[in-house]
Amino acid sequence: QGPSLPTLTLLLRALDFRFMNHRVPSNCRYQPTEYEHAANCATHAFWIIPSILGSSILHVLSDNQWETISAWIYGFGLTGLFLVSTIFHTISWKKRHLREHCFALPQPRNCYYYQGLNGLSYSPRLNLRELGPWASHMRWLIWIMATVGTVYVFFFHERYKLVELVCYIIMGFFPAVVILSMPNTDGLLELMAGGVFYCLGTVFFKSDGRIPFAHAIWHLFVAIGAGIHYYAIWRYLYRPDALEGKASR
Template sequence: MMNGVCAGNEIRKPCTTNGKSLIQTIRAWQAHWRCKKWMNERAKTGVSYEPTQLEHYANTISHAVMILPSILAGELMLRSSKCQQTAALHWSHSPSSHNFSAIHFEVSARVYGISLVSLFLVSTIFHWVTWCKTHHPTKTVGLADICCGSPLWEFLHLCDRGIIFLFISGSYTPWLMLNHVHPSLEWLRWGVWIFAAVGIIYSFILLEKYKLLETLLYVAQGLLPALAVASTTDGEHLHDLLLGGIFYLTGVLLFKSDGHIPCAHAIWHLFVAAGAISHFYACYTVLY
C-alpha cells in the first residue's frame, strides 16, 4: 500500500512535507487561521460572508484611514482646476486644446473628488455598523441597533457595492473629459456612467447571488475605458496608470477570497487604496 508515500525499489520517501498533498496543506493552513479567529468558514452561494471580529476591525480601519487623504486630494484637484483656463492651452499637443475650459477641469475635479471620498466613506460606514452590531451589541449606537439584517443594513450593503461602480466611472471622468479621445471611443464619456447604472441595478437585484459575475462586471468597467485613456496618454505617465491598474486587478483576486485567505477583504481594501493613490498621482500630475 502507498498510504501517502512514494514507493521506490527499496526506499519510500514522503511525497510532500509531512506526507500531505498540496490541497491538504492548504486546508490545514486555513484551519489554523480559523482557529486563531483570523477568518471564518467561506459563505455559501447567495449568503454574505460573516467576518471575524479581527476581520471587521481590519475591514473598517483599512478604508477609514483613507477618508481624510481622499478629501485633501479632491480639494487639491479642485483648487488646481481654478488655474486651468490658461494651462489648458499648454498641456495638450492638440491644436484644439482650447476646447477644454476651466469648467471642464472643475467639473472633472468635483466628480473625481466626490467619487473618491464616497468610496472610502461608504465602505467605512458599512463595515463599522456591521462590526458594532455583530461584536458590540450592548455598546452599539442606535443606528447599528436597527441596522444589521434590516432594510437599512441591506441598503448600506447595496451602497457599499454600488459605490464601486460609481468610483470607477468617477476615476475615469477627468481622463475622458480632458483628453482628445479617438472619435470611435468618445461614447465612453457617458458610457462609463451607463455601465455604472447597470452595475448598481445588478447589485440591487442580484446582490451576493452571482459573486463571480459581480467581480467580472467590476473588471470589465475598469478595463474598457482604459483603452481610450492609454491611447491618449504619453508613455512618460502611462506607467503610473499601469501601476494603479495592477493594484486594482491584483486586489480583485482577493475580493471574493473571504474564508480562503485571512483578512482577504481588508487586504483587498489596501490594494484599492494603493490603486487610488497611484491613479490620483497620475491624474494630478498629467491633467492638473
C-alpha cells in the same frame, strides 16, 4: 518534549477560527470575525482624510470651469468610496441587528462601480483631454456601465458572485483600452498600473474563509489603485508644469 503534531494542528486551527471564519456557500454572505471587522473598517477609514485633502488640491489647481467640475466630481467619488465603505462595515460590525437593513444604504461595491475602475477614475481624463474617435463615446458610456453594474449588485448581490467579478474586471479595463485612441496618452501607464492593483485585489476579494483578513487586504489593493490613479490625474492633468498646453487654454 515539545507539543505533538495533533496539538499543533489544533492550535493552528484555533488561531484560524480566531482570525477567520469558515467559508460560506456562494449564495451566502461571509461573516467576518471581530478582528476582520475591525480591519475592514480601518483599512478604508484611514484614507478618508487624505482623499479630502487630495481632492482639495485638485480644486485649488483648477484654472477653468471644466477642471473645477472634474475635480469636484472626482473628489466626491474618491472621498465617498472610503467614507461609505467605512460606514457600511462599521454598521455590519457594531449594529448587527441592522445588517439586513444595510441594503437601504449605498453599498461599498456599488461605489467601486463608480469610483474604482470606472466612471470617476476616467472622467477627468475624458473631460480634460482631446478625445479620439472611440473615447468621445466613453464620456457617457462609462456612466451607463456604472449604473447597470450598481443596479445589478443591488438586486442580485451575493447571488451570482462570479458574474459580478467578471463585470467588475471588464468595466475596469475597457475604458483604459479606449483611451489608447486618444492623441495624448500621458499617464496611461499609471492608469493601467492602478487597474492591475484593482484586479489583483479581486484574488483576495474571493478568498474570504481561505485567507485571514482577505477582505481587508482587498481594501488595501483598492486604496493603492485609487492612489495611483490620483497621482496620474494630478501629474498629467492638474500640475501646472506638466501641462504644455495649459497656459494656452
